[in-house]
Amino acid sequence: MIFAALRVLGLLAAAPLVGGVVTRVKSRLAGRTGPPLLQPYLDLRRLLSKGAVLGHPTTWVFRAGPIVSLAAAAAATLLVPLGGGPALVAFPGDFLLLAGLLGLGRFATALAALDTGSSFEGMGAAREIAFGAFAEPALLLGLVVLARAAGSASLSGVLGPGLAASWPIAGPALLLATLALFAVALAEGSRLPVDDPETHLELTMIHEVMVLDHSGPDLAFVGAAAHLRLAILGALVSRLALGAAPPGLLPSPVALGAGLLAFAVAVGVVESTTARLRLTRVPQFLVAASVLSVLALVLLLR
Amino acid sequence: MTSAIDLVLVLVVVLDLVVLASSRLRGAIRTVALQGALLSLLPVLLATGGQAPLHVLLLALGALVVKGVAIPGLMLWAMREAAIRREAEPIVGFVPSLLLGAAGTVVAFSLSGALVLPAPGRQALLVPAALVTAWAGLLLVMTRRKAVAQVLGFLVLENGIFVFGLLIADVMPVMVEAGVLLDLFAAVFVMGIVMFHINREFSSLDTGRLTHLQD
Numbered sequence: 001m002i003f004a005a006l007r008v009l010g011l012l013a014a015a016p017l018v019g020g021v022v023t024r025v026k027s028r029l030a031g032r033t034g035p036p037l038l039q040p041y042l043d044l045r046r047l048l049s050k051g052a053v054l055g056h057p058t059t060w061v062f063r064a065g066p067i068v069s070l071a072a073a074a075a076a077t078l079l080v081p082l083g084g085g086p087a088l089v090a091f092p093g094d095f096l097l098l099a100g101l102l103g104l105g106r107f108a109t110a111l112a113a114l115d116t117g118s119s120f121e122g123m124g125a126a127r128e129i130a131f132g133a134f135a136e137p138a139l140l141l142g143l144v145v146l147a148r149a150a151g152s153a154s155l156s157g158v159l160g161p162g163l164a165a166s167w168p169i170a171g172p173a174l175l176l177a178t179l180a181l182f183a184v185a186l187a188e189g190s191r192l193p194v195d196d197p198e199t200h201l202e203l204t205m206i207h208e209v210m211v212l213d214h215s216g217p218d219l220a221f222v223g224a225a226a227h228l229r230l231a232i233l234g235a236l237v238s239r240l241a242l243g244a245a246p247p248g249l250l251p252s253p254v255a256l257g258a259g260l261l262a263f264a265v266a267v268g269v270v271e272s273t274t275a276r277l278r279l280t281r282v283p284q285f286l287v288a289a290s291v292l293s294v295l296a297l298v299l300l301l302r
Numbered sequence: 303m304t305s306a307i308d309l310v311l312v313l314v315v316v317l318d319l320v321v322l323a324s325s326r327l328r329g330a331i332r333t334v335a336l337q338g339a340l341l342s343l344l345p346v347l348l349a350t351g352g353q354a355p356l357h358v359l360l361l362a363l364g365a366l367v368v369k370g371v372a373i374p375g376l377m378l379w380a381m382r383e384a385a386i387r388r389e390a391e392p393i394v395g396f397v398p399s400l401l402l403g404a405a406g407t408v409v410a411f412s413l414s415g416a417l418v419l420p421a422p423g424r425q426a427l428l429v430p431a432a433l434v435t436a437w438a439g440l441l442l443v444m445t446r447r448k449a450v451a452q453v454l455g456f457l458v459l460e461n462g463i464f465v466f467g468l469l470i471a472d473v474m475p476v477m478v479e480a481g482v483l484l485d486l487f488a489a490v491f492v493m494g495i496v497m498f499h500i501n502r503e504f505s506s507l508d509t510g511r512l513t514h515l516q517d
Contacts, residue, residue, distance in 0.1 A: 168305070171305055171308070171309065172305075172308050172309055172312040175309075175312075176312065176316070283397065284323060284396055284397050284400070287397050287400055287401065288319070288323055288400060291319055291400055291401070291403070291404040292316070292319075294404050294407070294408065295312075295315060295316070295319075295404070295407055298407055298408055298411045299312065299411075299427075301411075302411050302415075302426065302427075302430075
């Protein structure tokens with residue numbers, strides 16, 4: 001219990017570092033030095049020390065958006081078994097709650113964007129919800145595949161010590177599910193083939209355009225929630241990918257750290273080597289991820 | 303060994319879906335070449351020791367050379383000659399054809415248990431993978447407009463038949479297999495000539511233009 005709580009605190013603390021590592025990998029591959037690894041922490045501290053500016057047409061929905069999305073992401077960390085150990089909260093069917101909390105965070109951000117009445121932010125919210133609708137089947141089907149492979153309806157049972165035993169039996173299905181969940185992580189984390197975290201052209205932005213009106217602590221909350229979502233899915237995907245190793249090979253904090261590092265490097269490499277998809281091609285990318293999950297499920301149900 | 307075969311067959315099915323979803327013809331040709339190279343591994347992996355090793359090696363090498371190198375090379379050459387880059391607008395879009403492919407996968411896996419086979423229970427994944435690959439090939443032949451993509455569909459269809467043929471590789475003489483590979487090579491060669499003529503006549507490879515009669 002204590003260790004599970006410590007791991008959750010570790011993930012909460014390390015989440016911005018994942019983004020920092022991704023940026024560093026991208027910079028290095030592009031031949032630049034890049035910002036310091038701890039830059040996301042400095043950004044969050046700078047934003048937290050500022051005051052927030054609220055637009056005239058905004059209501060409480062606008063102020064609640066960042067808080068709800070950060071709270072949902074923080075609650076989701078409690079459900080994910082980190083580094084192979086059990087999660088802090090586990091019950092049968094908790095993977096549905098995980099998908100629901102990720103969806104709630106997206107919903108709150110989109111609602112806050114719509115509340116500003118800005119046409120650009122409405123466009124961003126429409127895109128985020130549309131792509132979210134394509135990403136969710138892939139996420140849910142991927143999690144169902146994992147549950148089916150492990151014969152357990154709880155994430156702690158799925159990604160716990162039993163994972164090493166299900167890899168030799170259901171290897172191809174788990175591999176496909178890993179790929180599908182990695183694609184979902186790229187979409188949920190607003191990463192490159194789906195969304196460019198660095199663009200500042202309103203016509204092409206998705207996540208960033210929704211938070212144009214947020215400032216100060218609100219923007220810090222939105223940023224922290226985005227870091228946390230990427231870290232949660234990173235912990236999930238990396239645990240799944242590294243689960244083939246025999247249990248007890250690495251103590252769980254080391255496994256969690258190594259997994260997150262490998263995930264961040266993988267995201268950085270993907271971001272450096274792919275171009276952003278045209279907006280009309282993004283649903284195709286996410287449908288392909290869903291199809292991979294369906295294929296994995298078919299392999300298991302055979 | 304079984305897990306390696308399973309992995310190869312799953313990759314073959316994934317590559318089917320990749321070909322269905324890709325709009326760039328050059329990438330699609332490379333994907334089909336990769337699929338052919340993967341398929342050439344299968345005779346070696348499936349060998350039970352009952353057959354002559356020379357037979358297995360010849361089959362694998364023949365598949366690798368014809369499916370993985372020669373035909374894709376010919377098609378890339380034809381694309382360079384015809385100067386076309388991508389499938390403009392297929393009759394069925396890329397996302398619907400991907401979904402159709404996924405539906406075909408589900409049907410193939412659920413139906414394959416009902417088939418009566420000469421060598422039952424040898425490889426559970428072999429039959430569904432063959433059915434999915436043949437279905438993907440048929441979809442490509444039916445729904446794409448460009449002649450290059452249709453030839454690709456024919457290749458994928460033949461890959462499916464090749465997987466199915468591996469079920470009875472024990473009893474199939476090597477000459478029959480060599481004949482199939484040679485037929486395929488000849489068919490692609492003829493299609494290359496047809497493509498060349500379509501391209502010279504209409505300065506495009508859109509087969510839709512063939513439906514209109516002209517003097």
